[in-house]
């Protein structure tokens with residue numbers, strides 16, 4: 001069967017190599033400790049589950065949800081932005097519910113790029129940002145992130161011929177996988193740069209709450225309150241442990257929101273109304289559960305980092321929850337895929353190779369702290385024996 005060429009870049013994926021290595025480890029009888037996926041192991045808050053449960057028997061929730069979801073959901077999102085970031089958002093034209101934020105960031109390039117146009121992406125970055133550009137027939141210009149620049153891109157390094165053909169730039173801070181945080185001044189520069197070069201500025205913001213810093217990470221809308229060129233994506237997956245429910249939203253420039261809505265109208269009928277009701281309960285209800293998530297990840301980070309330091313693996317302390325981005329010790333240097341496939345087959349500990357997040361991720365691995373402290377310590381013991389074998 002002949003399939004579309006656009007599938008090719010989606011097929012060569014190092015995470016598929018990792019999945020095969022995990023399967024081999026299981027077949028060898030290894031007890032797999034999976035630190036490779038950023039899927040939270042923590043439960044969805046009870047008041048959110050209750051709101052969904054109450055919706056289930058109600059027949060008015062059972063039909064297609066047309067247009068752009070419910071007004072109540074869009075208002076809850078707008079209110080959350082006002083409370084958190086002091087940015088006024090029109091719930092009618094500037095908010096769009098999504099079937100998870102990945103769906104939105106992957107669909108947006110279809111609304112923005114013509115075939116051959118460039119998207120400027122973070123390298124390393126979240127793989128579906130690249131996937132969406134490939135599906136839209138666009139070209140990717142990877143903006144390398146280096147430790148010496150705090151894992152922030154240098155906009156002026158983008159070559160003028162690329163800029164001339166570029167239509168969008170995608171940022172995402174707090175950053176997966178490096179755990180870097182960007183200050184408001186960085187977003188102000190990004191807005192200025194995007195306006196100067198007529199680029200759409202996309203900010204994927206799933207870790208808005210998952211940070212340990214005194215000041216919360218900024219929203220791009222604080223740097224572009226008039227929403228001249230920016231669109232931001234927030235998900236319920238991380239702050240409220242709702243990854244499996246698939247719900248998030250886009251917020252920002254009305255023209256972009258409408259364009260994304262038009263793409264989605266050809267693809268889906270929105271998330272189930274009952275799940276949107278759960279998301280409303282999450283956004284408008286008690287927020288102490290979010291603090292519990294952050295505290296849980298802080299404890300895990302402390303335990304995991306002390307264990308890594310104890311075995312002599314020097315890793316800087318991340319100020320973002322959930323991930324640890326670690327430079328590989330010698331002799332593994334630039335062989336992150338070999339390291340990860342051999343580690344999981346030998347010990348059962350699965351981690352993500354930095355190369356899976358882009359060329360500039362090579363030489364690193366990403367640990368997702370999605371297990372209890374005791375399991376994290378066992379994982380580090382196994383890593384120590386692997387490194388010394």
Ligand SMILES: Cc1ncc(COP(=O)(O)O)c(C=O)c1O
Pocket residue numbers: 038099100101102103126172176204206234235236237243246247248
């Ligand atoms: C940067 C980034 N964007 C999006 C997602 C996925 O979010 P959602 O569950 O809303 O699709 C993740 C999940 O790990 C992520 O790290």
